[in-house]
Amino acid sequence: MGYENVTKSLTKVIEMKNITKKFGDFVANDSVNLDVFKGKVHALLGENGAGKSTLMNILYGLYSPTSGEILINGKKVDITNPNIAIEHGIGMVHQHFMLIKPFTVAQNIILGQEPTSKMSVLNMKKALKDVKEISERYGLYVDPNAKIEDISVGMQQRVEILKALYRGAEILILDEPTAVLTPQEIVELIQIIKNLTKEGKSIILISHKLKEITDAADFCLIIRRGKHIDTVVVSETDEEGLASKMVGREVSFSVAKDDKEAGDEIFSIKDLVVKDNRDIIAVDKLNLSLKKGEILGLAGIDGNGQTELLEAITGLRKVESGEIKINGENITNKTPFQVISKKISHIPEDRQKRGLVLDFDISENAILENYYKNPFAKRGVLQYNNIKIYAKELIDKFDVRPREESKMARTLSGGNQQKVIIAREVSNDPDLLIAAQPTRGLDVGAIEFVHKALIEQRDNDKAVFLISFELDEIMNVSDRIAVIYEGKIVGIMDAKDAEVEKLGLMMAGGGNE
Amino acid sequence: MIETILSNIALIIGTTLMYSTPLIYTSLGGVLSENSGVINIGLEGMMVIGAFAGAAIGYFVGDPWIAFIGAGIAGGLFGLLHAFACVTFGANQVVSGIAINFLGAGIALFLSRMFFEGATMTKSIPLDNKMPRPLNGVFPDGSLLNIIFDNQYATVYLALLMVLIIWFFMYKTKYGLRLRSVGEHPTAADTLGINVMRIRYLSVIMSGVFAGFGGAAMSLAIVSNFRPTLVSGHGFIALAAMIFGKWKPQGALLACLLFGGAQGLAVFLGQFDFEISTQLISMLPYVITIVVLIGFVGKSAAPSADGIPYEKEHKY
Ligand SMILES: Nc1ncnc2c1ncn2[C@@H]1O[C@H](COP(=O)(O)OP(=O)(O)OP(=O)(O)O)[C@@H](O)[C@H]1O
Ligand SMILES: [Mg+2]
Numbered sequence: 096m097g098y099e100n101v102t103k104s105l106t107k108v109i110e111m112k113n114i115t116k117k118f119g120d121f122v123a124n125d126s127v128n129l130d131v132f133k134g135k136v137h138a139l140l141g142e143n144g145a146g147k148s149t150l151m152n153i154l155y156g157l158y159s160p161t162s163g164e165i166l167i168n169g170k171k172v173d174i175t176n177p178n179i180a181i182e183h184g185i186g187m188v189h190q191h192f193m194l195i196k197p198f199t200v201a202q203n204i205i206l207g208q209e210p211t212s213k214m215s216v217l218n219m220k221k222a223l224k225d226v227k228e229i230s231e232r233y234g235l236y237v238d239p240n241a242k243i244e245d246i247s248v249g250m251q252q253r254v255e256i257l258k259a260l261y262r263g264a265e266i267l268i269l270d271e272p273t274a275v276l277t278p279q280e281i282v283e284l285i286q287i288i289k290n291l292t293k294e295g296k297s298i299i300l301i302s303h304k305l306k307e308i309t310d311a312a313d314f315c316l317i318i319r320r321g322k323h324i325d326t327v328v329v330s331e332t333d334e335e336g337l338a339s340k341m342v343g344r345e346v347s348f349s350v351a352k353d354d355k356e357a358g359d360e361i362f363s364i365k366d367l368v369v370k371d372n373r374d375i376i377a378v379d380k381l382n383l384s385l386k387k388g389e390i391l392g393l394a395g396i397d398g399n400g401q402t403e404l405l406e407a408i409t410g411l412r413k414v415e416s417g418e419i420k421i422n423g424e425n426i427t428n429k430t431p432f433q434v435i436s437k438k439i440s441h442i443p444e445d446r447q448k449r450g451l452v453l454d455f456d457i458s459e460n461a462i463l464e465n466y467y468k469n470p471f472a473k474r475g476v477l478q479y480n481n482i483k484i485y486a487k488e489l490i491d492k493f494d495v496r497p498r499e500e501s502k503m504a505r506t507l508s509g510g511n512q513q514k515v516i517i518a519r520e521v522s523n524d525p526d527l528l529i530a531a532q533p534t535r536g537l538d539v540g541a542i543e544f545v546h547k548a549l550i551e552q553r554d555n556d557k558a559v560f561l562i563s564f565e566l567d568e569i570m571n572v573s574d575r576i577a578v579i580y581e582g583k584i585v586g587i588m589d590a591k592d593a594e595v596e597k598l599g600l601m602m603a604g605g606g607n608e
Numbered sequence: 609m610i611e612t613i614l615s616n617i618a619l620i621i622g623t624t625l626m627y628s629t630p631l632i633y634t635s636l637g638g639v640l641s642e643n644s645g646v647i648n649i650g651l652e653g654m655m656v657i658g659a660f661a662g663a664a665i666g667y668f669v670g671d672p673w674i675a676f677i678g679a680g681i682a683g684g685l686f687g688l689l690h691a692f693a694c695v696t697f698g699a700n701q702v703v704s705g706i707a708i709n710f711l712g713a714g715i716a717l718f719l720s721r722m723f724f725e726g727a728t729m730t731k732s733i734p735l736d737n738k739m740p741r742p743l744n745g746v747f748p749d750g751s752l753l754n755i756i757f758d759n760q761y762a763t764v765y766l767a768l769l770m771v772l773i774i775w776f777f778m779y780k781t782k783y784g785l786r787l788r789s790v791g792e793h794p795t796a797a798d799t800l801g802i803n804v805m806r807i808r809y810l811s812v813i814m815s816g817v818f819a820g821f822g823g824a825a826m827s828l829a830i831v832s833n834f835r836p837t838l839v840s841g842h843g844f845i846a847l848a849a850m851i852f853g854k855w856k857p858q859g860a861l862l863a864c865l866l867f868g869g870a871q872g873l874a875v876f877l878g879q880f881d882f883e884i885s886t887q888l889i890s891m892l893p894y895v896i897t898i899v900v901l902i903g904f905v906g907k908s909a910a911p912s913a914d915g916i917p918y919e920k921e922h923k924y
Contacts, residue, residue, distance in 0.1 A: 178801035207800035
């Protein structure tokens with residue numbers, strides 16, 4: 096049928112025309128066009144750093160475009176701040192949540208448009224009632240009196256959507272809403288999206304997960320390095336088609352991996368006990384070991400002790416009892432510095448908090464662990480020339496974009512931030528590489544890249560410990576799979592013998608009697 | 609025996625209220641500024657300029673309330689300066705605060721020499737033109753209530769009222785909610801159409817107004833003139849009280865009362881003939897404050913965005 100024909104009879108609610116946005120010399124959007132139709136889901140697809148969030152920030156009035164114009168319901172509108180966007184019925188759920196942690200759910204939802212009685216005094220009763228009303232209407236259940244810091248990420252996302260609906264949003268922008276959700280939460284979100292479009296709302300959905308796009312979207316705009324590539328009707332294409340359009344070449348979804356005999360044991364954990372922040376036992380007498388030249392995947396649902404286990408290994412959290420050994424040496428309760436010097440590298444779960452110093456540039460981030468060593472420092476003085484040369488090498492080898500070692504880590508897109516971390520950690524030539532959620536928020540091209548990097552480590556006879564909530568990833572990349580449930584390993588198997596159903600059952604605590 | 613103990617306690621309560629009052633105003637100023645995300649080390653300087661303005665206007669105009677308001681305006685102008693540097697230009701907030709401290713002391717001295725024939729001290733305000741004492745002579749002579757309230761100036765009661773008002777404002781009104789949101793996560797507030805810059809400006813200006821009140825509560829009530837040594841560190845103590853009070857008005861009140869009480873105790877002990885030097889006794893308030901705060905107050909948590917300038921189009 097083609098895009099033109101399909102959309103002929105639909106009502107345009109938004110037209111973004113020839114939008115260009117420059118940050119200094121860097122062109123983040125290069126005359127991009129986007130039409131959004133009433134009651135339809137329009138997906139945005141593009142690699143990390145392609146300029147998707149930038150385009151949406153422009154539509155929401157957070158960034159002002161360098162050139163181009165925006166029409167809402169056929170009328171030209173200058174969206175110079177979010178207030179104007181909100182007035183025109185645009186709501187946005189940001190890639191990094193915009194919630195105020197110590198506030199309650201209800202306070203976050205009403206902020207900026209608070210119901211008041213006399214003299215600006217907050218009317219929390221009405222606020223609670225309003226929140227309850229919209230949450231029931233759209234099936235978005237939340238506890239309005241809970242504090243944001245106490246609720247799960249999935250719940251926080253509902254709060255974000257409610258915030259937009261509370262403001263009467265007719266057009267809802269969802270910027271990578273599923274990147275941090277569990278599979279169950281993703282199913283729920285897609286249902287919510289369907290409910291919303293049934294009510295006549297339009298959705299702009301950004302996602303790297305092609306399956307979500309084929310499941311939920313009607314149309315898809317594809318951007319590559321800021322440039323408008325194409326707009327397609329989703330039902331007329333498939334995941335492979337979308338992926339190759341986005342990357343500009345064929346992408347393989349399955350991971351190429353040769354069989355390999357694992358070597359001697361190199362890393363072991365014995366009877367490890369670790370407590371969480373609330374002083375409750377999170378890792379409970381856990382045993383695990385890794386051999387040279389293997390990838391061990393740790394499967395499990397979020398909150399079963401994975402975070403605490405990692406922090407204990409890397410020296411960030413106190414070990415109550417038990418023993419961690421690498422190359423026969425005991426590293427229990429050693430400092431992170433000592434752990435690193437025993438050739439353990441760590442790609443942390445939270446890349447912005449633990450992986451990077453956001454206000455350092457790429458080259459400084461590249462030497463965070465080795466800054467004191469030759470040739471980066473001589474007699475205690477940093478050798479910036481050498482640091483730059485090294486950073487340039489990493490940028491080339493790991494395809495970090497843009498190729499500028501002096502770019503601030505904060506200004507990189509999520510995927511490129513991750514590449515910087517992986518480059519740094521892999522270049523340390525570790526005996527054990529720990530990778531926690533290494534592909535969260537990455538585009539398919541970048542995921543392929545990360546998986547290759549992990550497998551290369553293994554092929555070089557190193558041990559790799561992969562922690563992921565994505566079962567597909569665990570099953571495709573690992574040689575052996577361990578399942579964690581309530582702080583214990585409840586099963587270990589060869590990846591060849593693993594089945595989704597069996598793993599899922601074990602992850603839910605139902606496998607091993 | 610019990611009589612004298614009770615009346616001694618009443619005496620200490622009275623001095624506690626008296627000494628806490630300037631701190632309460634100033635730390636409320638700190639609460640406003642820092643909850644909106646702007647660190648205000650300049651409270652001391654704002655307090656000094658307020659103390660001077662209060663004493664000078666009080667002397668020339670003769671009306672304590674006009675003088676008190678004048679002190680607030682003087683402090684507010686310094687607040688405006690701080691906001692200009694920190695909010696508009698994103699300057700380092702600590703550095704700007706330190707500059708304000710020097711500026712406050714310098715300008716107060718300069719103006720004092722200009723208006724009071726080269727003297728570094730302003731001329732004393734006659735008792736009748738000082739702050740009124742609303743409960744003076746209300747309670748029978750010698751009664752405990754009399755000991756506590758007889759000599760308290762109106763600024764004392766106003767300070768307590770202000771704590772209530774600021775608490776209500778911060779936690780029960782929409783503007784309070786917005787103010788706190790801006791201090792916690794300005795980008796989030798911005799995405800909801802809240803004007804971060806305006807809220808920070810107003811908060812910092814009001815912070816100066818309150819510090820100005822704090823200064824005037826010294827120069828118009830506790831004493832009756834301004835001299836360069838009058839404020840000497842009270843602005844910093846108010847800042848500490850605000851931090852120990854966990855950035856909350858009610859917490860700041862308690863911390864100020866604690867410090868005022870320790871000071872009252874020192875004054876009380878000073879009247880006896882101990883074999884201890886008076887310097888050691890006057891250290892007491894500081895020592896007691898530190899010990900109590902270390903021992904009983906848990907970890908305090910500043911608003912998340914306190915001290916971080918806000919820029920639009922900053923990648924988050
Ligand atoms: N405020 C800014 N200053 C400088 N450069 C920026 C800024 N915001 C974004 N960029 C750059 O613009 C490009 C596009 O970024 P954007 O966040 O829009 O990517 P994205 O498509 O959303 O990627 P991801 O999938 O990783 O979220 C990136 O190269 C980024 O470094
Ligand atoms: Mg993005």
